Amino acid sequence: MSSPLFADRPAPQHSERGTVDALISQTRRLRGELAAVRRDASVAEDDALWRWQRALRDLAVHQLDDLGSHLDQLKAGRPVGSVPDVTGGTAQDGGPRPLPGRVGSSEWNLLTDEVSWSAEMYEILGRPVTRGPMTLDELPSLVFAEDSALFTAMVTDCLIDGKPIDGEIRIVRADGQVRTVQLRAEPVLDADGCTASMWAVLRDVSALRRGERAVLASRDSLSHRQQAARTEHRFARELQDAVLPSWRRSLRLSLSGPAALELAASRLPSEPHPLTGGDWCDALGLPGGEALLAIGDLTGHGVVAASSLAMLLGAVRGMGMAGIGPGPLLGHLNQLVDSSEQPVLGSALCARYDPMTGMFAWAQAGHPAPLLFRDGTGRALTPPDGVLLGATSGAVYEQAEVRLRPGDLLVLHTDGPARPTDATGTGAWRDRLLTLAPRLAGTRSARECATTVVEEFGRSERTDDACVMVARIGG
Structure with a gap:
């Protein structure tokens, strides 16, 4: 059955609270179904497609968690005496979790020096497809200077110590644009337990970060105005x-x-x-x-x-x-x-x-x-x-x-x-x-x-x- 929501036919109108409750229920149901799909996956872990799909499912779960958190805030309303934090949930490093963005996948084979990129990787990094993918040695040339040390440490952890990595760095595209990307990567080990390749999922979170900065700036401005109003009142x-x-x-x-x-x-x-x-x-x-x-x-x-x-x-x-x-x-x-x-x-x-x-x-x-x-x-x-x-x-x-x-x-x-x-x-x-x-x-x-x-x-x-x-x- 096709969805009842079309661009030329508006959805039925509900009360604001009823609509939010319905969205919360839908989000929770979808989150549970997605988690079930993730648990039922039984493909061999050395399959590159499976790893990419698993990463996307993990990202989708994070995104649904963020959406659920935002809807809960919307339902609760503005906290009395404070300015609500609308930047999202919390990641492992204590910062806000990123929301959906363009996602690209890639794999670097350390044994054969083969590199494979999805079409989205080229779009995110602003690299023409005709030039082919970049090697791990070439990739640092795109990294923002202040983030070079962080990027090197992340890749070292993955290739040398065999640790999965998850962090954000800024890259400078060939057209001069600075983008913020989330890098999630895992090492692929051979039979001897050595790192044979590294696969990664890259997500462009630039628009999200700009939005968060705007939200924080607005929140700071509102707090300043409230303080100014209290001072004026006194x-x-x-x-x-x-x-x-x-x-x-x-x-x-x-x-x-x-x-x-x-x-x-x-x-x-x-x-x-x-x-x-x-x-x-x-x-x-x-x-x-x-x-x-x-x-x-x-x-x-x-x-x-x-x-x-x-x-x-x-x-x-x-x-x-x-x-x-x-x-x-x-x-x-x-x-x-x-x-x-x-x-x-x-x-x-x-x-x-x-x-x-x-x-x-x-x-x-x-x-x-x-x-x-x-x-x-x-x-x-x-x-x-x-x-x-x-x-x-x-x-x-x-x-x-x-x-x-x-x-x-x-x-x-x-x-x-x-x-x-x-x-x-x-x-x-x-x-x-x-x-x-x-x-x-x-x-x-x-x-x-x-x-x-x-x-x-x-x-x-x-x-x-x-x-x-x-x-x-x-x-």
């Missing part, structure tokens, strides 16, 4: 710790006055990039007794996000201390981000709060609006116009005001919670925050309120960090 975390020390300790701020403010903030890290995202928040007491509140999210992770955050946060604090209002502050911040050597995009919300009057003035750059919780219910404030930082040059940011009353809770957050892995929209997450109104109404402090929000959203899977800031207005 540096970015240290930079953020230096820039936002108070954030790491859960930011808090209290202001006294008729409409006193108590502030607390917390962060919800994501799994892919813990501690190194672009989410940030800050609060600063100003000289006139007011408070500057700021929260935002920069694109990217790692060192770029951390360095951009350091620049941005320094600018926010400096302009806040200079008395610049939220709208103009975001305009200057947009100009700074737009002219940065490392272009980024970011959302931001800046606000000034006066505890004497309860006035909350704010502006936003593509950022979610604050949520106001009052008398047991919540709503999102109507946002003034404002585009993302870095989106366009010369952007103007409007400013809005709302008067807060004792007992009010104001929740500011980045859009990290609005991008969960289940792709729930921003509106759904805002509504989920608003449903917390009854629970938030029962809290006694800004810290307790922030903890309630973190407990609610801490169990959610997110593709980005999140930052939550809670302002509680006291009596």
Whole structure:
């Protein structure tokens, strides 16, 4: 029966694991059948054809062992925390066993000086058939200079000591190509136990070795990139710790006055990039007794996000201390981000709060609006116009005001919670925050309120960090 696999008719499609299991079974069955054929061979050992066939069967068994090892690795999947070694099995010398390649056979008769080569030998060594086979004395002229000593030792072991040999050498063909070949040879002894001839099987493993070098180079490159990523992650975390020390300790701020403010903030890290995202928040007491509140999210992770955050946060604090209002502050911040050597995009919300009057003035750059919780219910404030930082040059940011009353809770957050892995929209997450109104109404402090929000959203899977800031207005 002919095979069902043809070039113009694809094989039936299976699941990846099922296909691998089937290939493993086929490989094991074929390996067993080949081993059985090798055991059943009963031809006299002085038959040159039999020796060549036996060598090919041995090579085929090695190749099937390698294939089985590779399929087992494929089935097991990538080992956790390491880079898989895909160079194959292990030979007697501890190195990787070669995979299939072009095979040629040869025999040198030491008594008659006769030499016989298969057609593949000529192809491997790049020698025209018209020139005939090379003698053992001529063969070293093809061997790569650095491998000459190894080749001489191998042939000596075979001819003088009567040992079978198996090793790799490099040869230089007449056309200048350097090939790596595996040489397997055995001595043929006469009736007196002396070496009468040497037969050999030569296999071109050049393509295999090039592939292995490419694999090793790729593995080294991957390891280097992984190490670089770990170093970058550590540096970015240290930079953020230096820039936002108070954030790491859960930011808090209290202001006294008729409409006193108590502030607390917390962060919800994501799994892919813990501690190194672009989410940030800050609060600063100003000289006139007011408070500057700021929260935002920069694109990217790692060192770029951390360095951009350091620049941005320094600018926010400096302009806040200079008395610049939220709208103009975001305009200057947009100009700074737009002219940065490392272009980024970011959302931001800046606000000034006066505890004497309860006035909350704010502006936003593509950022979610604050949520106001009052008398047991919540709503999102109507946002003034404002585009993302870095989106366009010369952007103007409007400013809005709302008067807060004792007992009010104001929740500011980045859009990290609005991008969960289940792709729930921003509106759904805002509504989920608003449903917390009854629970938030029962809290006694800004810290307790922030903890309630973190407990609610801490169990959610997110593709980005999140930052939550809670302002509680006291009596």
